[in-house]
Amino acid sequence: MNDPVSRRALLAMAAALAPAAALGWPRAAGAQDTAAPAQAAPAAPQKFSFDVLSDEMRLLATKPHVTAPAPEGFLGDLNYDDYRLIRFRDDRARWAESDGRFQLAAFHMGWLFPEPVRIFEVTGESATEMQFSTDDFEYLNDLAKRVPEHAKLPGVAGFRLNTPLNRPDKWDELTAFVGASYFRALGRNSAYGLSARGLALNTATDRAEEFPRFSRFYMQRGAGDTITVYATLEGQSVTGAYRFIITPGTETVMEITCRLFFRQDVAELGVAPLTSMFLFSEKNRARFDDYRPNVHDSDGLRIERSDGDVIWRPLNNPTQLTGSYFAETAPRRFGLHQRDRAFDSYQDTGARYERRPSLDVEPMGDWGVGHVRLVEIPSDLEGNDNIVAYWVPEAPVKAGDAREFAYRLYWGDLPDDPTAPLAIVHETRAGHGGISGVEVQQGTRKFVVDFKGGMLAELEADAAVEPVVTIANGELTGTTLEKIADTDIWRLVIDISAADAAVVELGGHIAGYGRKLTETWLYQWINAK
Template sequence: MIDRRKFLVTSSLCLGALSGALPLLAGSAKAQQQPAPPAAPPAAPPAAPAFSFDDMVERMRQSAQQGYQETVIGLPDKFAQLDYDQHRAIRFRSDRAIWRNDDLGYEVQAFHPGGLYTKPVQIFEIDGPVLREMHFTGADFEYREPLVAADYEAIDLPGVAGFRMHYPLNRPDYRDELIAFLGSSYFRALGKGSIYGLSARGLAIDTAAGRPEEFPRFTRFFIERPQPGQNIIRVYAEMESERVTGAYSFRITPGINTEVEVDARIFLRDSVERLGIAPLTSMYLYGENDKLGFDDYRPEVHDSDGLLILQQSGERQWRPLVNPRNLALSFFTAENPKGFGMLQRDRDFASYQDMEAHYERRPSLWIEPLDDWGRGHIMLAEIPSQKEIHDNIVAFWIPDTRAEAGSEYRFRYRMYWGREPEPGTDLAQVLHTRAGHGGTAASDYDDALRKFVVEFKGGPLTGVGTDAALEARLWVQNASVQNPVLQQVESGTWRYIFDLLREDAGRPSEMTLSLALNGKPVTETWMYQWNQTV
C-alpha cells in the first residue's frame, strides 16, 4: 500500500549495465538557452547520432542478458538527509523552466532530489540530431523555511527526482501541469478541468503475490522537443530492476481526456511470479456501499469508485470498490479485452462535501489495448486502509503466459485520463451501489444478513414501464438470496434490492447482477465481493 503523503517509493537506479554507451551529449538544455561569449571555435567533435527508440530497445534487451548491477548517482549529504517537511519546502522556480521562453506551448520543470528520492534520474532533450542533458542546479529551486537558501543554491545537482510538463490545458494564457513522472515507474496525468488523483505505473512485479514486491524504476528519460504549434509531445524512458529491463515510449496528447499512447518493451532477467501490465493505483477509503467504521461528515472519500472491464464480447462489467477488513484479491478472466479502467463516475460535489480535496474532480483512467493481448486476467487488489493518504487499490492485466527468465514482451495501449474517458454504450449503467444491515429497514434487523441495493439508469431502461417484461439476473456464490425486489425509482431508473446470507463466513461471497428486457440484457453487469462482517 502506498503512502500518498510520502507519494511513492523509489527503487535503485541502474545505468552501468547498458551494453551501449549513451551518444555524446551536446551540452545541457539550459546552457543552450544562454548566449555564449565569442571564442575561437574548437575542433569539431564527432557528430552525435540521432536518438532512436529502436536503439534504446536493443540496449535494454542486451542489459537484460547481464546480471543486475546497481549504479547509484550520489547526492550531497545535505540533500540525502532532508526529511519530509524539509523536502516539501523546496519548489521549482517556474521562471527557470526548460522551453519557457521558446513559444513551444510546453515547458519542463524538475522535482528536487532528496528526502525519499535519493537516487536521481537523468533527463535528456532530443532536438533533431542533437541530444543534450537537461541539467539543473540549486539556482533552479526555491528553498523555503526551515531551509536556508544560501546553503543550497550554489550546489550542482547530479540529477533530479523526476519531472513534470506544463501545457495550456484549461485556458490559452496559462500553462497547467499536464503530466508528472516521479518515483519508481509512477506517473500521473490530467484531462481538462481535473486535478490529480489516481496514478499509473510502467510495470508491476509480484504485487500481492505472497513475496516482497519489486518496483522497477525509470532511470533515464528522453523528451522530444516539440515544434511550435505542435500539441503532441513524446517521452521515452529506460527501466531497470533486479529482474526486469524495459524501454517505454509515451505519446502524449492533451485534451478533455488527455491521451497517453504507450509502447512498452519488457525483458526479463529472471522469472516473475506475477507480471502486471498497465498498472493503475488509486485510493478508496469509503463510499455509499462501504462506510463501516468511518465517523466522518463527508459522505464519500475516494479517488475512484469502481473498476470497469469491457470484454471482447461487448459485455461491460462494473465492480464497485471496497475497503476490506483484510486483503482482497479478485481475478477477472478475459481474452483480448477491449479495455479496463479505474473510474470516478460520481461527479456530484454533494457526494463528497470536501472543499479541499474535491474528489468530484479526480480523473478517471481508461486503458485501451492497441493489439491483441491474448488470454489473461485483470487483477484487482483491495488493501485495508484507515487513512486517505494511502493508495490502497491496484488493478492491472496479467498475461496467461508464464513470465520466465529470458522472456520478451511488447504491450501497446492507449490511456485516457479525464472526467469521462470510458467508451460509450447503449446499455444502462450502474448508478448506485448501496449496502446496509439486512432485514426490515426500520424494525427487524438481522445481523446474519446483508442488504444490497443496486440501481441502473439510462439506455434501454428509458421509457420502460412497470408492466414491461423486465427481469433481474442475479448469480451468487457462497450465499443464498432472500427478499429480492425489483422496483422502478423513476423513469429510466430501476432498483434491485436483496438480502444476502453468507454460507461460509470464512470465504467471501461473489455476486453478479444484470437486468434483461424480453430476455435480452439491457444493462452492464454489476459485480461485487462481500467479505465484511458487521
C-alpha cells in the first residue's frame, strides 16, 4: 500500500479550503482591481445523458490512460503557501442570481491539484461547460502581482455546493468534491469529518494503491431540493461514469450509480469506500498525553447484516497496519459511525468531534457475496486519516470487465433507533488484564463492554441472560456479566491472554430467553510489546 500521506494531504487541504472561503476575506489590491471582472464567452452546448456519458467512458477504457500535462505559467508555480492565499469570490458563485436552492463555488487548480477538472451545467438534453478565470478568485498579498488578470483557467480542482441547510436565511456548505475521487457532505448541524471516495483500488495489497480521479462534473439542478451531479472517473486501471442524486436534510442522502470499465486486472476492488480518522479513545489513550478523553472522527464500524443482526466493531489505532474482513451476503447497510455525541467525551471547542457526521452505505439491489473490509493504519496525529472501509465483491476484476453498483450514502448523526430490540454497544474500554492491585502479567488484556437499550434495558439484574464470547488466536481466561446498579446498562468484562505478537480476534454478545439481545461486539487486539 502506498503511504497514506497523499490521501491525507488531499483531505487536509480540502478541510482548510472550506472555512477560509466562508470568512469573507477582503480582496487584495493588485492588478486584478484595474477592471471589472470579465465574463468568459459561453461554450457551445453538447448532447448529454448518463447513457451517453457511460458509452464515452466505456470506449475510453479501450485506450491507454493519458495523464494530463503539467500546468504552465503561474499555475505550475503555486506552492503550499501560495495556495493558502487563494479564495473563491462569493460574488462569483454560480447560480447566485437565481432563486434556486444551490450555489456552486470552485476550488483553484495547482499545487496538490495540477490536473484540470472541468465542470458543465446540464439543461434538458445538453451540457454547457462552465468557464472559470482568474477573475473568479481572490489572490491575497503579493500573490496577486504574479497572477494575470482576466486569464481563462484550463479547469479547476473541484467544487463545493452551498444550500440553506441549517436555516432558511443562510447559505451553508453542503458537499465538496476535491482531490482524486474524494468527496464529503454534511447533514443538518454537522461539522466536516470523514470522507468518501468514488472507488478504492488495491488498498493495502502487494500492488501500489491507485487513486483514479473525477475529471469532469455535470450539474443538473432540479425544481426542488435535489441536485444531480454526474462525473467521469479516469485512472490507470479503470474508467467510470457516476451519477449522484443529492438531497440535503437532517440526513443528507446521496443516491449513487457507478458504471465501471476496467483497463487492467485489479488486485482488490473497493466499492463505496469511506475514509476517516481514529487517534484514541478510552481503550487506547495510554499512548497519548492529551487533555482530551477522545480524538476521532468515527468510533466504530457498523454492519447491518441481511438477517437483521448488527455488528459493531470499535475502531483502533494499531501499532502496525491491520486489515479485517467481514464476510457478508447482500448486507443491508455498513458504515463508519460517530456514536458518542457528548461534548464532554471530547472537550475540544475547536474540532467539535461530537458533531462529526456518521456515514452509512445502503446497497441498492443485490450485491451478492463479498466482504466489508476495514483497514486501520498506525497514526500519531489527528490530521492523518487512518481508517478505510469498503465493500469487496467476491468475483475478481479482470481487464475488459464492466461492473455497475448502486447505493445510497447517508450523512448525519444517524442516531440509533431507541425502539430497536437489540441493545447497542454503548462503550468499549480496555486495559491490563487480571485483578486490580495484583502484579500485571504480560500478554494479558481486559476488555469492558457496556451494552445499552433494547429489550435488555427492561430486564432485572437477576434475569436469565448470559454472555456469549468467542476468541481466536488467544485464550479466554475469564468473563463476567452484570447490570450496573441504577442504570439500564449491562457490562460484559472479558479477560484474555495471548502469545507475543499474536493478532487476537474477539467477539461477544448477550443472549437470553431463546434469542440474541444485543449487537455483536467484535474487536481485534495485537499483543505488541
